[in-house]
Amino acid sequence: MTETFDFTPKLKKTLFYMMGLGVVGILYVLLGDFITHAHNHHARLWANILANTYYFTGIGLFGLFVVAAGQVAYGHWQTMEKRIFLSLSAFTRIGGFMLVAILILGMLHVHTLYDSAISISHLKVVPEKYTTKVIYFGTAFWVGRVLLYATVWFLFSRAMNTFFARTDQTDPKVYKRSKILCAAFIVAFAVSESAISWDMIMSLDTGWYSTMFGWYNFASYGCAAWAMTILLVIFLKSRGYIKAINENHVHDLGKFLFGFSVLWTYMWFDQFMLQWFANVPEETHFWIKRFDVTYFKVTIFLTLIVNFGFPLLFLIKRGAKRNFKMIGFGSVLLIMGHYVDFFNYTFVEANWNKEAKAETKEESLKNSDKVVLYAKADEKKTATSDVTTTKENTAVVATEMKKTEEGGKGEEAEKPEVNFAGIGIGEILIFIGYLGAFLYLFFRNLAKRPIIPENDPYLKENEQLVVTYA
């Protein structure tokens, strides 16, 4: 029953067309910036690239985690989907380094996404609440950290792909040894997954922090990874491969998809409710930014409805999880829903950081101080005594205070003018481009060895899987 995926030239061509559409999308966004004379360092383009890279990297990372967790827990349910999960990580090998590149370009002021975080290490006088963040966002430490995660992911992705290929051909002792590799990956994953969400997404707004952001992101690309796996299983089955995988296996994946959707909602709601109720200025300004713009207010609650309402109402039934059309439709919807979720994170910040549209480095730095000061505006008195000491910052603080007094509220004084509001043709095309690249790397990796591991000790058990409940 050896069956290896045949990566046909036709499929390759389709995926290349998808990637081409991505390039068209990039050009479309650049053209839009050119027409509107936007001096925001192409914030829209970079926000797109960041959101997509982060999203697809996370999906791949989660694929590795599923295999590692199943392996350590003596699981058999994932045996036949194992190669599919492992192949998801093919994009992560590149994606991690793309994130490093995005960060370095931010440091070089090619784009302004990370300006608020970069600037705090350049402040002459650091407000008290940023004293530890100055260390955390120090250039070398920050880039080095992300580079370390990218390297670790690259090595683990390769090691696990090759090692699992070996376990199927030889004796069970090798299989047992794979548990060490998997346990090591789970530790590395737990740290790097949380930290990458702080480093790449939470740092877009330096003042804001959420202690459950790592978990939140875990649930987010968990959902996306299950949905992606379900779609790929359905696709491979429609091509006549993996006949041994039946609705029982898809049912299992569907249960995980449902469960992770609920986990995601739990995280989303906790994060929102606690910050809404506690009303601490440095936390709530994150939400004020979103709720000030109607578009984002709508998309935020739309993601909640799609990512929670749909699974709750339509995927809870046993029949729905075993019906390929239903679960496939749900997967497509959830992949898009979670993309919009990340879109909310990056795009609001990209709009916001438009403030720092300076041409020179000095101006850029000075402007990005304002963003830092904004968070401080609520504590007027301390802000004045803290920051007025240096000549450079005095002017900024003066205008800031003036604005604050005029506007009555700090938020209104700093309200960003939105030059691009939402998901347009550019966003859709770039997403398709990334999806094409993701699938190309996925299929290329999958075609290297048989899809179903032949001599896996748990294969027989998995073939007879019957899901009798839920």
Place this chain on the structure above:
Amino acid sequence: MAESNKFIVGLWDHEEVYLHAIGHIRGKGIEIYESLTPFPVHGLEDALGYRETRLHTAGFFFGATGTTLALTFMTWVMTFNYPLNIGGKPYWPLPSFIPITFELTVLFSAWGMTLTYLVRNRLWPGRVPRIFDTRITDDRFALVFDSEKLSDKEMSDIKSLCKNEGAVEVKDKVFTENEGL
């Protein structure tokens, strides 16, 4: 429901034989009153032709009751009966209602389903259980047939059928009136 007191109990000692026997006995159109096994046997529900339980539907309605009750009560208290300004929050602070609503939903559905299950299976306090054979918690798989309304011929047919299907023991079991329900 009037319960009968006369039963035929067939005992098997192997689950595979037992499962096959159920299939053949049901194929002959004989009604099985009860099936008792020392551990959950895979495929037993299918073999006995049980319908899918409707307990989860009941659970949904119990949960919905909890949701409605929690939301209406808190809305009544916080918005209409005694509105208080707490930390500048609106008088109808929906996000802060959600955790309690969730808890009450879980509480209602859990209690509701548990009680429904107990009542449906006649497991109320003070009930004297009917024990068909003491070894059904040890190593015997039992099939129970209601023999109250059966003729002698039908009873002997069932007994011989059980024997043919590999039952290690077939016996009559008669309960007295006050021995449970």
